[in-house]
Amino acid sequence: MRPTVKRNLLLVLAIGITAVYLFPLYWMYITAFKSAAEMFRYPPTFWPVSPESHFVATFVDRQMANYLWNSFAIACGTTATTLVLGTGAAYALAQSKNRATGIAIFAVLVLQALPSSLMVTPLFTAFKSLGLLSSPRLAVVLAQISKTLPFFIVLCRSSFVQVPRDLRDAALVDGATPAGAFFRVVLPLAMNGILVSGILVFLQSFGEYVYARSLILSDEYQTATVGLSTFVGATNTDWIGIMTYSAIYVTPILGIFMLLQRRIVGGLTAGALK
Numbered sequence: 001m002r003p004t005v006k007r008n009l010l011l012v013l014a015i016g017i018t019a020v021y022l023f024p025l026y027w028m029y030i031t032a033f034k035s036a037a038e039m040f041r042y043p044p045t046f047w048p049v050s051p052e053s054h055f056v057a058t059f060v061d062r063q064m065a066n067y068l069w070n071s072f073a074i075a076c077g078t079t080a081t082t083l084v085l086g087t088g089a090a091y092a093l094a095q096s097k098n099r100a101t102g103i104a105i106f107a108v109l110v111l112q113a114l115p116s117s118l119m120v121t122p123l124f125t126a127f128k129s130l131g132l133l134s135s136p137r138l139a140v141v142l143a144q145i146s147k148t149l150p151f152f153i154v155l156c157r158s159s160f161v162q163v164p165r166d167l168r169d170a171a172l173v174d175g176a177t178p179a180g181a182f183f184r185v186v187l188p189l190a191m192n193g194i195l196v197s198g199i200l201v202f203l204q205s206f207g208e209y210v211y212a213r214s215l216i217l218s219d220e221y222q223t224a225t226v227g228l229s230t231f232v233g234a235t236n237t238d239w240i241g242i243m244t245y246s247a248i249y250v251t252p253i254l255g256i257f258m259l260l261q262r263r264i265v266g267g268l269t270a271g272a273l274k
Helices: 003-031 055-061 064-095 099-113 116-130 136-162 165-173 178-189 191-206 210-215 224-231 239-259 261-268
Strands: none
Touching: 003 239, 055 064, 055 239, 064 099, 064 136, 064 178, 064 191, 064 224, 064 239, 099 136, 116 136, 116 210, 136 191, 136 210, 165 178, 178 191, 191 239, 210 224, 224 239
C-alpha cells in the first residue's frame, strides 16, 4: 500500500472516530434548541425544524448563576491549595531517587485510585466531628484535595524531572540557597507543566459531584453538577432542561480546553522524551 493511500485511510479513520466521539456533544447542543414535541419525534431530526431558545429561562429559573459561582469558588480553592502543597511535594520526589521515593510515588498512585464514593463516608464522619460541615465549601475543598493532590503530584513530578540537575547545581555553586535555586531556576523552567496540571485540577474540581452532593446540606451552596440533578423528578424528567443546562455548563469548559489544548498536551507529555 502506498504511503499516501495509507495516510489518507488513517486520516479518514481518525475523522470517523472523532465524529463518533463528538456526536453526543452535538446532540446535546441541537436538542437544547428543540421543542419537547420535536425531541421525542421518530425518526429523530438531526437539526431543529423550529429552533427555540431555552437558555435564558433555564439560567434564570434554575438559579444557574449561584450554582456556577459555587462550583467556581470551590474549584479555585481546591486548585490554589493543590498548587501550593503539590508543587513542593512533586519537586521533592523528583530530586530524590531511591527506594523510599518509589514507595512514596506508589502510595500517591494508590490514593489517586481510590474512588470518591469510597472516601465520602469516612470524610463525612470526620468533618462532622470537626464541625467542618458548617462551612460546606471548605469541606468540599478539603475533600477534593485528597483526590487532586495525588493527581497533581504525579503530573507535576515529570516536569521537574525534565529540568537538568546541572542547572540547580550551578545555581548552588554560584551562591544561591536551595530555596533560591528552586524559585529562580527550577520553578520557571517547570512552570508550563505546573500550569497545565493546575488547569486539569481546576476542571476536575469544577465538575465534582459526589463530595458536593454528600457534604453540602444546603441548596444555597450546591454546585452546578448537583443543580443538574434537579431536572430529574419522581414522575418525570425535563430532558430539554437537562440538555440546555448541560450546554450552558459545558461551553466555558470547552472554550478553555480549546484555547489551551496545545499547552495541555505539551504539559502532559513533558518529561516523556529527553
